[in-house]
Amino acid sequence: MKPIELNNSTIYQVDRDFTVLNEYIKKQSPSSIFILVDDLTMENCYPYFISHLETVARLEVIEIDNGEEFKNIETCTGVWNAMIELGSDRNSLMINLGGGVITDLGGFVASTIKRGIAFIHVPTSLLGMVDASIGGKNGVDIGSLKNQIGVINPPVMTVIDPGFLNTLSYQHLVNGSIEMFKHGLIADRAYWNDMNNATDYHSELFNALIYQSILIKSDIVRSDPFEKGARKALNYGHTIGHAIESYCMDEEALTTLLHGEAIAAGLLLESFLSVQFAGLPKSDYKEIKTWYDALDLDITFDNSQIEDIIAYMQHDKKNVNGEIRFVLLEQIGSFKTDQVVSEDSIYKAFEQL
Numbered sequence: 001m002k003p004i005e006l007n008n009s010t011i012y013q014v015d016r017d018f019t020v021l022n023e024y025i026k027k028q029s030p031s032s033i034f035i036l037v038d039d040l041t042m043e044n045c046y047p048y049f050i051s052h053l054e055t056v057a058r059l060e061v062i063e064i065d066n067g068e069e070f071k072n073i074e075t076c077t078g079v080w081n082a083m084i085e086l087g088s089d090r091n092s093l094m095i096n097l098g099g100g101v102i103t104d105l106g107g108f109v110a111s112t113i114k115r116g117i118a119f120i121h122v123p124t125s126l127l128g129m130v131d132a133s134i135g136g137k138n139g140v141d142i143g144s145l146k147n148q149i150g151v152i153n154p155p156v157m158t159v160i161d162p163g164f165l166n167t168l169s170y171q172h173l174v175n176g177s178i179e180m181f182k183h184g185l186i187a188d189r190a191y192w193n194d195m196n197n198a199t200d201y202h203s204e205l206f207n208a209l210i211y212q213s214i215l216i217k218s219d220i221v222r223s224d225p226f227e228k229g230a231r232k233a234l235n236y237g238h239t240i241g242h243a244i245e246s247y248c249m250d251e252e253a254l255t256t257l258l259h260g261e262a263i264a265a266g267l268l269l270e271s272f273l274s275v276q277f278a279g280l281p282k283s284d285y286k287e288i289k290t291w292y293d294a295l296d297l298d299i300t301f302d303n304s305q306i307e308d309i310i311a312y313m314q315h316d317k318k319n320v321n322g323e324i325r326f327v328l329l330e331q332i333g334s335f336k337t338d339q340v341v342s343e344d345s346i347y348k349a350f351e352q353l
């Protein structure tokens, strides 16, 4: 598939072939290569990856624990210390091999150590392939508040190999697919329809849907790399979804809830709000509700939990002067940013779950 150029970064979608990465390394000749993995990608992805990496440079592998709860500054400190002890310098290269936590945190570590070294993302989760590794956002959480600390700084390249999807459970494939549906909702009705008709995650057709998802996201990021306008649309469903995630993390409620699952609930509720505040046709909303119901997620909250979740929305990065600002849909395929919504309406939207 044709490489995608995005803000000084190139995205390659490959098929079990790391030639582009090997050629880059040969040309740049880094002094050392640091590969960041978690315990799961160390076991399931690293053996394949390392057997295809060709380099004479010194290789060091740094392993962290898997899970969003480790996406914090303490983990970064551990990785920074390890890199310094292992003799990293400005000419070192970092390769982040893993899902969204690894690419977000690894990108942040690489962007800040020695004031920044080159880094490459090799996402191994579907969520990482279609979202986290695209667009240069790097960072970590503060407590349960998502992505509060970070920088926008693109990797030199992202190498997407859907072959890694074979290492994922069905639940994690669904988890990643939610961001693909989101891309359809905000930018492309035909793509939304195609996603609804897709049945097999391990097929040429699905690989083409991954590529299209990356194109949709790249077009938006290219037009607004620093999220002053259109890029906010990529946070559709995340105002409520992130608040649900933070609530669940702090209260130890729904502890198995994955990012994409919380975002699916956010997409449903923000679509409900879109009918009232942005003119989304009810027929479009019904389609979104049918899609959500088929996910069979079983996410519900009582009144006092909803109040707490709304309080978490005060920390959303799109807020202005303490006012919660939403991205809403005008119809499937087009959006409006900076929409103000009453708290009562948010509360009422939760009845849709």
Ligand code: GLY
Pocket (backbone or CB within 6 Å): 131, 132, 134, 135, 137, 231, 234, 235
């Ligand atoms: N994940 C949203 C963005 O990259 O802007």
